[in-house]
Amino acid sequence: MGLTLTEKILKNHLVDGDFVKGNEIGIKIDQTLTQDATGTMAYLEYEAMGVPRVKTERSVAYIDHNTLQSGFENADDHRFIGSVAKKHGIYFSRPGNGICHQVHLERFGVPGKTLIGSDSHTPTGGGIGMIAIGAGGLDVAVAMGGGAYYITYPKIVKVEFTGRLSPWVAAKDVILEVLKILTVKGGVGKVIEYCGEGVKTLSVPERATITNMGAELGATTSIFPSDETTLEFLKAQNRADVWKELKADDDAVYDEEIKINLSEIVPMAACPHSPDNIKTVDEIGPMKIDQVCIGSCTNSSFMDMMKVAYILKGKTVHPDVSLSIAPGSKQVLNMLAQNGALSVMIDAGARILESACGPCIGMGQSPNSKGVSLRTFNRNFEGRSGTKDGQIYLVSPELAAASSIAGVLTDPRTLGDMPEFKLPEKFVINDNMIVPPAPAEEMDSVEILRGPNIKPFPKTSPLDDTIDAICSLKVGDNITTDHIMPAGAKILPLRSNIPAISKHCFTVCDEEFPERALRLGKSIIVGGSNYGQGSSREHAALAPLYLGVKAVLVKSFARIHRANLINAGILPLTFVNESDYDKIGQGDKLILKNVRQDIISGKSELKLINESKNTEIPVLCELSGRTKDIVLAGGLLDYTREQLTKQD
Ligand code: MIC
Ligand code: SF4
Numbered sequence: 001m002g003l004t005l006t007e008k009i010l011k012n013h014l015v016d017g018d019f020v021k022g023n024e025i026g027i028k029i030d031q032t033l034t035q036d037a038t039g040t041m042a043y044l045e046y047e048a049m050g051v052p053r054v055k056t057e058r059s060v061a062y063i064d065h066n067t068l069q070s071g072f073e074n075a076d077d078h079r080f081i082g083s084v085a086k087k088h089g090i091y092f093s094r095p096g097n098g099i100c101h102q103v104h105l106e107r108f109g110v111p112g113k114t115l116i117g118s119d120s121h122t123p124t125g126g127g128i129g130m131i132a133i134g135a136g137g138l139d140v141a142v143a144m145g146g147g148a149y150y151i152t153y154p155k156i157v158k159v160e161f162t163g164r165l166s167p168w169v170a171a172k173d174v175i176l177e178v179l180k181i182l183t184v185k186g187g188v189g190k191v192i193e194y195c196g197e198g199v200k201t202l203s204v205p206e207r208a209t210i211t212n213m214g215a216e217l218g219a220t221t222s223i224f225p226s227d228e229t230t231l232e233f234l235k236a237q238n239r240a241d242v243w244k245e246l247k248a249d250d251d252a253v254y255d256e257e258i259k260i261n262l263s264e265i266v267p268m269a270a271c272p273h274s275p276d277n278i279k280t281v282d283e284i285g286p287m288k289i290d291q292v293c294i295g296s297c298t299n300s301s302f303m304d305m306m307k308v309a310y311i312l313k314g315k316t317v318h319p320d321v322s323l324s325i326a327p328g329s330k331q332v333l334n335m336l337a338q339n340g341a342l343s344v345m346i347d348a349g350a351r352i353l354e355s356a357c358g359p360c361i362g363m364g365q366s367p368n369s370k371g372v373s374l375r376t377f378n379r380n381f382e383g384r385s386g387t388k389d390g391q392i393y394l395v396s397p398e399l400a401a402a403s404s405i406a407g408v409l410t411d412p413r414t415l416g417d418m419p420e421f422k423l424p425e426k427f428v429i430n431d432n433m434i435v436p437p438a439p440a441e442e443m444d445s446v447e448i449l450r451g452p453n454i455k456p457f458p459k460t461s462p463l464d465d466t467i468d469a470i471c472s473l474k475v476g477d478n479i480t481t482d483h484i485m486p487a488g489a490k491i492l493p494l495r496s497n498i499p500a501i502s503k504h505c506f507t508v509c510d511e512e513f514p515e516r517a518l519r520l521g522k523s524i525i526v527g528g529s530n531y532g533q534g535s536s537r538e539h540a541a542l543a544p545l546y547l548g549v550k551a552v553l554v555k556s557f558a559r560i561h562r563a564n565l566i567n568a569g570i571l572p573l574t575f576v577n578e579s580d581y582d583k584i585g586q587g588d589k590l591i592l593k594n595v596r597q598d599i600i601s602g603k604s605e606l607k608l609i610n611e612s613k614n615t616e617i618p619v620l621c622e623l624s625g626r627t628k629d630i631v632l633a634g635g636l637l638d639y640t641r642e643q644l645t646k647q648d
Contacts, residue, residue, distance in 0.1 A: 002249025004156045005223055006191045009131045009246075013114050015148045021155065021255075024624040026148030027131075030113040031058045032140050035100045037065035037361070037487070038118035038537055040077045040496035042137030043084040044457055046144055047448075049640055053089040053440060055146030058108055060434075061085045062093040062100035066492045067356040068363045073493035076451025080496075082435070087446040089437045090144070097433035098329025098355040101125070101297040105208055106331055107431060110242045111226035116140055116149050120215045120536040120560060121297050121378065127208030128233065129226030129246045131191075134215060136538040136564040138636045147640070150626060154220045155190045155255035161198025163263030167418035168411075170396035171206035172299060172376065174260070175213040176268040180278040181258060184478065185530050187219025188559060190255070194224045195248060198262045203423050204233035205301035212298045213378045216275040218533060218558055236427050267411055269374070270394035273382040274478070281399065281411045291373040292323045292404040294397050295353065296360040299376035300328025302335055304397040306421055309341035311401035311412070317349035318407030324365050326353035335428050348405075362386040362488030374400045374409070381482045381534065383508055386489070454496040458546040460569050460634040463599065467550045467571070467592040472523030473506060473513050474586040478530050481561060483508045484540040495539060498546050505543040517547035526584050527554035532561025541568040545635075551592070553608070553619060555581060566627050569635030571595070576605060576618040588612040592619075599628055 003011070011019060016026030032054075034042050039061055061081050066074040078095055085092040093103055100117065101124035109115070111129035115122060118137040125132030135149065143149050159178065165171075178192070192214050194207070202210075207224040214222030224230075225247040234243045269284060271277040294300075294308055305327050317323045325345055327333040333355050336342040346352060359365035360377045366386030367373040373385060373392050380392035395403075398412040438446050475483070485491075485501070486508055494501035506513040517523050525544065531554040532540060541564040544552070551571035555578045565572045571592075575581055584590070589611040598606055599621065608617045623631060633639040 001253055002251035004193055004252040004254060005225060005246055005248045006131065006154070006156050006193055009112055009114065019153065021153050023153050024150050024626065025153050026150050027114055029056060029116050029143040029149050031108065031115040032056050032143050033060050033062060033100050033104055033115065033117035033122065034137070034140055035065050035119050036063045036077055036081060037492055037495050038137045039081050040454060041538060041542070042118050042140050043081060044454070045138050045637060046088065046141040047084065048457065048637055049141060049145050051145040052443065054144040056144055059090040059144050060093060060104065060108060061090050062103065063095040064099045064356045065361055065363070066495070067095050067354060068489050070489065071493060072451060073453040076453055077496055079449040080451060080454055083446060083449045086435065086438045087443050087448065091437065092435040094433045094435065095356070096330060096354060098331070099297045099300060099357055101212065102300055102328035106237055106329060106427065107434070111230060111244055112246050116143050118536055120534065121212050123214050123221040124208045124212040124297060126211030126214070126221055126223040127204055128230050129224060131221060131223065133221045134536045134560055136536055136560060136567055138538060138567045139563065142636065142640055151220060152189060157190050157192050157256045157258065158254035159192055159194050159258045159260060160196035161194065161260055161262050162196055163198055163261045164201040165262045165265060168398050168413045168415060169265050169267055170398050171202060171209040172396035173265050173268050174262065175210045176270055176278050177260060177265050179213070179216060179270065179276045182217050183276045184216055184274060184533060185218055187214060187217030190219050192217065192219050192222040193248065194222065199224060200227070200229065201262065203303060204230060205303045209298055213275070216378055218530070220559060232423060236423060236425055238429055267396065267399050267413065270380055272391045272393070273380055275379060275394060281409060284409055286408040286410070287372060288408050289321060289374055289403055290371040291367045292321055292400045293359045293365055293373060293375045293377070294324070294400050295326030295328065295358060296377040297328065298378045299397050300326060300332065302332045302427070303421055303423060305332055305336055306341060308397050308401040309336070309344045310419065311398065311415060312348035312350065312405070313344050315348050315405045317404050320407050321404050322351065323349065323404040324351040324353050324359065326358045327355050329355050330433055331427055331429070338428065359385065361492065363492065364489060366390065374403055376400050379534065381480045383486065384482045453493070455499060457637065458498045458542055460545065460638055462634045463569065463571070463596050463632050464550070465594060465596045467595050469522045469524050469550055469590060470520050471526050471584055471586055471588045471590055472517045472520055472549070473510060474526045474584065475509055475528065477528035478533060479527050480533050481535040481537050481540040484532065485537055485543050498542050501539055502543040502546045505547060514547060517549065520548065522548045522550050524590050525549055525552045526581070527552065528581065529555035531557050533558040536560045538564045538567065541565045541570060545570055566630055567636035569631060571621060571631060573619045573621050576620055580617045583613060583615050583617055584610055596632065599623065599632060
């Protein structure tokens with residue numbers, strides 16, 4: 001029986017577990033990436049493990065999220081990350097060099113290699129045939145130390161493309177179509193593997209847009225084959241030497257199959273407030289807009305920017321619209337400057353932002369009250385833009401640019417003939433903003449620069465014998481990490497200070513939660529399905545840990561967040577019968593008797609007593625050998641320390 005591409009790469013990297021669907025498997029990680037908003041914690045954790053030099057083939061630390069320096073905090077974090085990188089063998093991409101996923105694709109990604117990154121959009125690397133997975137900072141720290149990364153052997157979905165995109169229809173429309181079919185829950189536990197004749201018609205940046213937003217499907221990752229097109233891209237990046245051909249066997253067997261005819265796709269938008277709330281432009285109609293933001297790791301490539309410049313040429317941004325553009329990397333920005341496209345954008349009235357995440361993570365450009373904002377980004381969760389009642393639509397760069405001129409949502413197909421946009425034969429290459437690490441023999445002399453905002457990892461303790469706690473919060477379905485641990489310009493600077501950032505935990509849902517949880521000392525959170533979707537931020541687990549949350553009981557979890565809870569030593573529980581969700585109210589006293597012993601003895605169905613309602617509720621605690629030991633130890637850091645002491 002033939003193998004899928006995913007299976008081939010996973011099999012090549014298997015270091016632990018049996019290659020059986022649904023099993024937990026450990027894979028060797030070749031490359032890691034971090035960004036600054038999750039990086040400080042990841043490097044504090046790495047330091048706590050005590051491994052002098054990273055053991056990966058390539059580890060890169062990017063500064064791209066917290067680039068708004070409205071106080072000392074972010075700048076201090078950048079210096080801390082820079083110094084840790086230098087000491088421990090990590091490449092450091094300086095602020096201004098671009099968004100981690102864009103730069104990694106350009107300069108470091110290698111087909112057939114494994115990459116984990118402390119950012120949920122790491123699957124962008126799937127655009128050149130990598131198995132690239134988003135993970136919590138602790139998992140990345142462990143991988144840098146040479147440890148395996150554990151995933152559930154995924155189901156593999158074949159998405160077969162036929163046909164080719166019509167003029168002015170974009171890769172963004174393709175992934176919006178996939179989101180329409182699968183929804184934000186449809187990818188959980190799965191890898192999305194793209195194949196078919198239609199793949200050949202898509203360039204690497206287009207493929208990367210599609211794998212990037214696989215994160216919004218909840219998928220473990222997404223991957224394209226590595227073919228001639230991949231080679232062209234790598235050649236243009238002067239990296240043809242890392243190319244190899246990779247594809248699934250003809251007789252590979254998949255768990256699910258979806259067929260999409262690219263020729264039938266039309267321009268679309270993800271409407272507020274979810275990436276799977278898809279409508280076609282026709283269905284929405286010529287809605288008046290207030291803002292357009294072009295950029296983010298989904299749509300900020302050179303090709304995207306050239307299309308935007310073409311549409312803006314000789315025009316003026318509509319008087320009622322604010323247009324901002326953030327090219328994805330220094331390479332992209334520099335090329336636009338050299339070929340004159342930047343001047344076209346400036347001339348049209350675009351507000352040019354630095355090459356960073358910017359508005360995508362609420363770092364500036366929040367829309368006006370009730371403002372309608374078209375964004376080429378990947379997430380439109382409520383409040384993420386910084387304006388609570390902002391109406392965010394996710395669209396392609398072509399649609400965004402055309403609408404910014406018209407002042408209303410505009411079908412880019414009305415622009416007339418589309419010229420052929422070609423990948424350049426040579427990108428402008430200058431890696432002077434990537435600082436290599438100090439040689440091993442000089443590492444001792446590198447001083448770590450620690451600012452006053454950098455506080456240690458919160459205190460953990462081994463799992464209690466019995467958990468006896470109040471339900472401090474009850475929330476509904478599809479809770480995102482932006483609800484649990486909001487970001488934005490005010491809160492992001494606190495990413496290395498868990499006591500301070502915890503004061504914002506869940507405040508989007510309930511202003512009083514942090515204070516209540518602290519007062520209770522220990523508590524349990526109850527939620528609905530797809531709890532924790534979105535970001536990889538482990539702060540969404542570390543803040544609850546700091547506030548005394550001992551367990552989270554929900555209908556279902558999003559993958560990375562569940563792993564982050566386990567890593568923080570918080571018990572992840574699910575209802576055996578989803579209807580039991582109604583049997584718990586906020587403030588109820590909940591007891592899990594002898595939970596430690598039950599978990600040690602391998603029991604997965606536990607009994608939760610709701611003392612306030614005098615009921616018993618069966619709950620599932622599905623932990624494997626390793627995750628069980630992590631929870632018992634009080635989290636991954638304690639577990640790893642235990643393991644390292646055993647080895648000594
Ligand atoms: C995001 O898009 O939400 C982020 C900010 O990039 C996060 C990481 C973070 O919270 O720092 C992600 O996607 O993992
Ligand atoms: Fe940055 Fe936005 Fe991409 Fe997250 S989704 S990495 S915030 S650009």
